[in-house]
Amino acid sequence: xxxxxxxxxxxxxxxxxxxxxxxxxxxxxxxIHVINSMPKDSEPMQIHCKSSNTDxxxxxxRVGDDYQCGVREKxxxxxxxLSGRQIASFHGFQPRRDxxxxxxxxxxxxxxFFLSWDKSKWVKKSEWYTD
Numbered sequence: 001x002x003x004x005x006x007x008x009x010x011x012x013x014x015x016x017x018x019x020x021x022x023x024x025x026x027x028x029x030x031x032i033h034v035i036n037s038m039p040k041d042s043e044p045m046q047i048h049c050k051s052s053n054t055d056x057x058x059x060x061x062r063v064g065d066d067y068q069c070g071v072r073e074k075x076x077x078x079x080x081x082l083s084g085r086q087i088a089s090f091h092g093f094q095p096r097r098d099x100x101x102x103x104x105x106x107x108x109x110x111x112x113f114f115l116s117w118d119k120s121k122w123v124k125k126s127e128w129y130t131d
Contacts, residue, residue: 028070032077032092033105036061045083045108049092051075074099081108086128088113 034047044062049069054077061067069092071077077093090106090113091097098104098117107114107122114122 028072029074030071030093030098030101031103032069032071032079033103034061034067034079034081034092035105035107036063036065036067037107037109038063038083039110043084045081047079047081049077049079051077051093071098071104079106081113083108083128085130087130088126088128090126 032049034049036042036045038045040063042063044060046058047061047067048058049056051071051073052075054072056069059067069077071093074095075093076091076095078089079092080089081087092106093104101117103117105116105119107116110128112124112128113126115125116122
């Protein structure tokens with residue numbers, strides 16, 4: 001009987017842990033990627049992405065890094081970037097434009113912000129502005 005009881009305790013424990021794990025997962029519609037492709041000697045840039053319900057706060061992104069944030073609802077996600085004296089804003093996720101894609105990639109370069117869904121075809125969508 002001791003062996004049967006141990007098996008039941010083990011099975012219940014596994015079940016509870018698996019259910020608890022499911023509750024902790026984020027069910028993202030998509031992921032916004034912001035890839036810092038500024039020149040190697042550039043300071044890290046600051047990125048801030050948010051929707052009306054979710055705010056990821058200001059994040060520092062070093063050259064070569066890929067900042068990621070999850071899209072949790074079909075809503076507009078607004079992003080702002082700051083690099084030295086340059087500033088820019090762009091729609092990180094637009095439901096109409098990006099709703100059928102699991103990932104939205106933004107490549108940040110000296111000459112602007114480029115959008116892709118497959119990291120092979122890039123379209124310039126925004127530019128840096130100086131304050």
